[in-house]
Amino acid sequence: MSALSLPAASRQNAGQELRRIVRINEEIKKVVTTAFKINLMAMNAIFLAKRAGQSALGFGVLSNELRRFAMDLQRQMETLRIATTDSVVVVTGLVKQTRVERIFQRTLAVSKGQGRRMVEACLRARNDRYSGDESGGVTALNRRLSQMISDTAQLVELGSVLARSAKIEAAYGGTFSTSLMQVSSDFEQTISDIQKSLDTLTKHQSQEFAG
Amino acid sequence: MKTAQTIYENGNHKWLALVRDPSRPGYLIDTNEYLVAVGDDAILLDPGGAEVFPAVFSALSAEFDPRQLGKLFASHQDPDIISSLSLWLEFNPAIKCHISWLWTSFVPHFGGNDETFVAIPDAGTDILVGGQRLQAVPAHYLHSSGNFNLYDPKAKILFSGDIGAALLPPEADGLFVEDFDRHIRHAEAFHRRWMGSDRAKRDWCSRVSAMDIDMLCPQHGAIYRGEDVKRFIDWFANLEVGVLKY
Numbered sequence: 001m002s003a004l005s006l007p008a009a010s011r012q013n014a015g016q017e018l019r020r021i022v023r024i025n026e027e028i029k030k031v032v033t034t035a036f037k038i039n040l041m042a043m044n045a046i047f048l049a050k051r052a053g054q055s056a057l058g059f060g061v062l063s064n065e066l067r068r069f070a071m072d073l074q075r076q077m078e079t080l081r082i083a084t085t086d087s088v089v090v091v092t093g094l095v096k097q098t099r100v101e102r103i104f105q106r107t108l109a110v111s112k113g114q115g116r117r118m119v120e121a122c123l124r125a126r127n128d129r130y131s132g133d134e135s136g137g138v139t140a141l142n143r144r145l146s147q148m149i150s151d152t153a154q155l156v157e158l159g160s161v162l163a164r165s166a167k168i169e170a171a172y173g174g175t176f177s178t179s180l181m182q183v184s185s186d187f188e189q190t191i192s193d194i195q196k197s198l199d200t201l202t203k204h205q206s207q208e209f210a211g
Numbered sequence: 212m213k214t215a216q217t218i219y220e221n222g223n224h225k226w227l228a229l230v231r232d233p234s235r236p237g238y239l240i241d242t243n244e245y246l247v248a249v250g251d252d253a254i255l256l257d258p259g260g261a262e263v264f265p266a267v268f269s270a271l272s273a274e275f276d277p278r279q280l281g282k283l284f285a286s287h288q289d290p291d292i293i294s295s296l297s298l299w300l301e302f303n304p305a306i307k308c309h310i311s312w313l314w315t316s317f318v319p320h321f322g323g324n325d326e327t328f329v330a331i332p333d334a335g336t337d338i339l340v341g342g343q344r345l346q347a348v349p350a351h352y353l354h355s356s357g358n359f360n361l362y363d364p365k366a367k368i369l370f371s372g373d374i375g376a377a378l379l380p381p382e383a384d385g386l387f388v389e390d391f392d393r394h395i396r397h398a399e400a401f402h403r404r405w406m407g408s409d410r411a412k413r414d415w416c417s418r419v420s421a422m423d424i425d426m427l428c429p430q431h432g433a434i435y436r437g438e439d440v441k442r443f444i445d446w447f448a449n450l451e452v453g454v455l456k457y
């Protein structure tokens with residue numbers, strides 16, 4: 001039955017792959033919520049810097065940058081979410097094919113004569129139809145997902161630099177120094193939360209598919 | 212594995228019953244599938260669930276060239292009836308599935324497309340198999356709200372779907388009902404619970420009483436023959452259905 005064995009080892013792991021994508025999606029949802037929080041925090045910071053006036057000009061500039069960062073991050077997460085949705089579609093297809101494949105293998109095992117020849121022909125046709133494109137599709141999607149996660153990591157690194165700079169600027173905030181310091185510490189904390197989520201994402205993503 | 216047993220044969224006109232699968236896991240309800248073959252045309256009645264496909268296919272192909280199967284008949288929409296549809300379509304993408312119009316947009320969740328289904332109107336219709344006219348007989352609400360039996364007037368066989376079904380213990384593995392009173396005990400709870408409408412039941416009983424039936428073939432359990440057909444119809448007519456006490 002060698003010629004009729006499962007066309008792609010990956011197909012056996014489709015269920016595992018689906019669970020992995022679900023984990024990635026859950027982590028993305030976390031980052032999306034946090035990015036939204038940063039956006040609100042940045043708007044507050046801009047407001048605070050305006051009130052502090054002359055003494056918080058540098059802080060104001062950084063708050064604007066952080067807000068732009070939050071919006072970039074939200075956009076980035078949206079494309080990531082779309083990419084995982086695409087993966088769910090492809091992998092769900094694989095799960096379905098896996099089930100059909102399993103039933104046909106069982107049918108082959110119990111069929112004789114003309115019936116057996118039909119099952120064999122059918123399995124061969126399925127091999128030709130699915131072996132390339134489906135598992136290839138998953139590989140391409142995975143590559144895209146990895147690239148996006150590393151792009152996001154770079155973006156978040158920039159956010160982290162902005163938060164640190166805001167902390168330094170806060171020290172020059174005069175009478176507003178304490179509240180500006182509080183705001184920039186919040187930024188720093190939140191961005192480090194995002195970094196943790198991204199680390200988890202990278203870990204889930206690098207778990208070898210078809211392993 | 213299931214076995215294919217010939218229950219009617221007259222020239223090139225044949226009924227096969229695909230029954231009893233001792234290797235079937237206990238969590239799946241046992242089902243009967245029937246094949247009506249006339250010449251080189253054939254229709255498979257209630258083809259069964261996806262999980263029993265290997266057993267059905269191998270039993271069928273032991274007695275019949277599966278390449279000649281071009282038609283399916285689904286008495287209703289249940290998973291034990293027609294969830295194997297996508298698998299049959301793999302072998303023959305042009306296969307037609309005859310089913311109540313009520314389910315033609317529900318069953319495609321199991322497989323098929325707008326080419327696959329032939330909708331049966333509520334009043335029933337004739338289905339031609341190798342020139343032989345089979346009749347889709349209304350049996351709505353028994354138990355499904357869009358439900359058909361299939362009658363072969365030449366063979367005098369009525370395929371009755373879930374009507375007449377019995378959930379038999381493993382030792383009662385005969386193809387035919389031998390002792391009606393003993394058998395019907397295993398049918399009672401099923402009919403009381405699954406059959407929802409007393410009025411539909413009375414309609415059906417009067418409709419089939421007027422038909423000439425030698426064999427009544429249900430989708431679960433054993434086949435009623437001869438006098439047992441009338442016995443079953445009378446028993447069913449008197450059974451209280453559609454009442455749930457809990």
Ligand SMILES: [Fe+2]
Pocket residue numbers: 287289354373
């Ligand atoms: Fe049913």
Ligand SMILES: [Fe+2]
Pocket residue numbers: 289291292372373430431
């Ligand atoms: Fe059933």
